[in-house]
Amino acid sequence: MKKSTFFSLLTFAVVMVFGAAYITFSVLQYNPLRKYTEVSMKVANANQVVQGTSVLLRGVKIGDVTSVDQLGDGAKINVRYNRTYKIPQDTGVKIEQLSAVGEPFVDFLPDNLDGPYLTNGTEIATSKVKNPLSIPEIFKLVAGLSSNINSKELGGIADTVWQATSGTEGSLPNLQTAGNLASQTILSRMPSIRQMLENTQSYQSDMSWLAPALRGFGQANSLFIEKDIDILKTLDQFNQKANVPDQLTQTINPYLARITPYTNKVLPNLGTIVGPLVPAAAAIEDVAPKIDVSALLSQMLNTFGNDGAANLTVTIPPKK
Numbered sequence: 001m002k003k004s005t006f007f008s009l010l011t012f013a014v015v016m017v018f019g020a021a022y023i024t025f026s027v028l029q030y031n032p033l034r035k036y037t038e039v040s041m042k043v044a045n046a047n048q049v050v051q052g053t054s055v056l057l058r059g060v061k062i063g064d065v066t067s068v069d070q071l072g073d074g075a076k077i078n079v080r081y082n083r084t085y086k087i088p089q090d091t092g093v094k095i096e097q098l099s100a101v102g103e104p105f106v107d108f109l110p111d112n113l114d115g116p117y118l119t120n121g122t123e124i125a126t127s128k129v130k131n132p133l134s135i136p137e138i139f140k141l142v143a144g145l146s147s148n149i150n151s152k153e154l155g156g157i158a159d160t161v162w163q164a165t166s167g168t169e170g171s172l173p174n175l176q177t178a179g180n181l182a183s184q185t186i187l188s189r190m191p192s193i194r195q196m197l198e199n200t201q202s203y204q205s206d207m208s209w210l211a212p213a214l215r216g217f218g219q220a221n222s223l224f225i226e227k228d229i230d231i232l233k234t235l236d237q238f239n240q241k242a243n244v245p246d247q248l249t250q251t252i253n254p255y256l257a258r259i260t261p262y263t264n265k266v267l268p269n270l271g272t273i274v275g276p277l278v279p280a281a282a283a284i285e286d287v288a289p290k291i292d293v294s295a296l297l298s299q300m301l302n303t304f305g306n307d308g309a310a311n312l313t314v315t316i317p318p319k320k
Contacts, residue, residue: 036082037080037118040077040078041077042076042077042126042129044074046074047131047132048097048104049068049104051066052065055108058108066080077106086115090128092111093128094132
């Protein structure tokens with residue numbers, strides 16, 4: 001045998017070995033050392049579940065169905081999954097279809113991952129297994145829904161919509177124009193919008209101080225409330241010891257009772273007194289802003305010197 005032929009056959013054999021190994025261990029995921037947990041469940045309807053159907057844990061594939069046994073009142077589904085996954089014994093199970101044409105899968109949906117866990121030979125209670133609606137059941141529900149719909153009321157709604165939209169054909173171009181204007185406005189502001197989003201990302205990346213600040217605010221607010229409660233307790237003790245309500249009742253109430261007759265006589269006459277003053281107040285409001293108070297004070301300071309003597313300026317008129 002020639003050397004070239006020998007090396008060609010050797011290369012072909014190596015490629016075949018590596019290809020078979022890749023398909024076996026990577027594609028088919030065969031692992032003779034992998035350990036499985038095998039459990040079963042009884043259902044009234046297998047819903048197209050067959051050997052090889054995927055078994056999921058919250059949407060993650062962990063195993064497959066090993067067999068489906070026919071029973072007198074239903075079916076028994078036997079599944080296995082990787083033993084590294086721990087599934088609680090009180091887990092719920094849902095059999096779903098990927099599409100309307102089938103493609104079923106078994107999905108474990110535990111509320112939590114706390115033990116005790118499923119072990120080899122465990123049989124999941126039928127009440128824990130939720131089966132999907134079959135196609136006939138779906139059509140039955142649709143038929144029941146359609147039979148409960150009042151055709152007259154539905155026709156009335158359609159007629160109302162037709163009346164509301166009839167004669168609005170001329171508004172469609174205006175709506176199209178408005179949509180184009182809105183689109184052009186947004187497109188013209190895209191640089192600003194992009195810059196705004198970038199700025200938002202910038203300050204959001206520097207938010208590590210927020211959590212400690214909120215914790216500190218909570219502690220300070222709690223301390224503030226505690227101090228307020230102490231103040232209120234102190235005020236309450238003061239009111240009780242000083243008998244403040246009775247003191248106010250004995251002093252202020254008699255005073256108010258004495259001045260009430262006088263105020264009843266005076267208040268009605270204030271209207272006639274204040275009425276003529278309103279125009280004068282309005283005139284003062286118009287004049288007051290025109291007075292430069294700073295200039296007036298400066299002139300007053302210049303009138304008197306540091307020694308308190310008045311500065312007098314005499315202007316001699318020119319001779320005629």
